[in-house]
Amino acid sequence: VTTDTVPTDASALEVGGKSAVLMELSSGKILFEKNPHEKLAIASVTKIMTLLLIMEAVDSGQITMEEQVTCSATAASMGGSQIWLKEGETMTVHAIFSTAAVVSANDACAALAEHICGSIDAFVTKMNERAAQLGMADTKFLDCSGLSDDAYSSAYDVALMSRELMKHKRITEYTTIWMDTLRDGKSQLVNTNKLVRHYKGATGLKTGTTQKAGHCLSATAERDGMGMAAIILGCETTDERFGGARKMLDYGFANYAIYTPELDLSALTNVPVLKGTESEVAPEVDLPGAQLIKKGQEKNITCTTEL
Numbered sequence: 001v002t003t004d005t006v007p008t009d010a011s012a013l014e015v016g017g018k019s020a021v022l023m024e025l026s027s028g029k030i031l032f033e034k035n036p037h038e039k040l041a042i043a044s045v046t047k048i049m050t051l052l053l054i055m056e057a058v059d060s061g062q063i064t065m066e067e068q069v070t071c072s073a074t075a076a077s078m079g080g081s082q083i084w085l086k087e088g089e090t091m092t093v094h095a096i097f098s099t100a101a102v103v104s105a106n107d108a109c110a111a112l113a114e115h116i117c118g119s120i121d122a123f124v125t126k127m128n129e130r131a132a133q134l135g136m137a138d139t140k141f142l143d144c145s146g147l148s149d150d151a152y153s154s155a156y157d158v159a160l161m162s163r164e165l166m167k168h169k170r171i172t173e174y175t176t177i178w179m180d181t182l183r184d185g186k187s188q189l190v191n192t193n194k195l196v197r198h199y200k201g202a203t204g205l206k207t208g209t210t211q212k213a214g215h216c217l218s219a220t221a222e223r224d225g226m227g228m229a230a231i232i233l234g235c236e237t238t239d240e241r242f243g244g245a246r247k248m249l250d251y252g253f254a255n256y257a258i259y260t261p262e263l264d265l266s267a268l269t270n271v272p273v274l275k276g277t278e279s280e281v282a283p284e285v286d287l288p289g290a291q292l293i294k295k296g297q298e299k300n301i302t303c304t305t306e307l
Helices: 043-059 093-102 106-117 120-133 155-166 169-175 238-255
Strands: 019-024 030-034 068-070 090-092 179-182 187-190 202-210 214-223 226-235 256-259 291-294
Touching: 019 155, 019 238, 030 155, 030 238, 043 093, 043 106, 043 120, 043 155, 043 169, 043 202, 043 214, 068 093, 068 106, 090 093, 093 106, 093 169, 093 179, 093 187, 106 120, 155 169, 155 202, 155 214, 155 226, 169 202, 214 238, 226 238, 226 256, 238 256
Parallel strands: none
Antiparallel strands: 019 030, 019 226, 068 090, 179 187, 202 214, 214 226, 256 291
């Protein structure tokens, strides 16, 4: 895509689907939205929350990627996309997690949910609690994989949980895999997210498709130190979701940048103290972090220090 064809104003952006959101990840700022709070079925995009809870369990030391997970009869009985786990089969958290992230395996999600919380129901309770903490007001989870058509979320809420998941840098080791194998090469994994192979800077994240939800996608990418999440729900075709996400990401990268202001700290001289225990005190300043700006705005930014 040449930048000539990318609009400079979000109002000129036309994407399909029932709802869509483009969020810059460091600031959480919404750069484009279309029906952002409409409650919709999101199919396997649900698994973003499942992956988040697993990453949090790993990063907090509750579980390790190397420990073994044993598949229960319940996990083995899941329908939809799966890696055909058999009851009693064991795999490492690492292997089973990669199948959940790459091929959206429902049986893998169920096995991990049971491994962390003892039962799928207990895990789903945790999913809804975490959603509430993140401010996901349009969301109700009923399972850990997105099989239930009565569960719902919104493009805005999917952006919130996508942003939270992307804070765990290790997740991209899994979500950027295009092809992989399992069970010593006997099972092949091919990512359901085509952008991982075809979009520059793609970092993930999750596809979802059911008859009720239509074709859904949370697509994340990073260029020049700036991360974007493009969410599109309720598309009629798979091309519509990938095309819409690509348009939103192109718009974000063409029009925005991350700018870190440089401060001249030489103006901060020590301040004399009258009648104190010390004769002077050194002022301290909270340096402004990276800021999201429209491209070209950096030449209009000045930094001043007021004492």
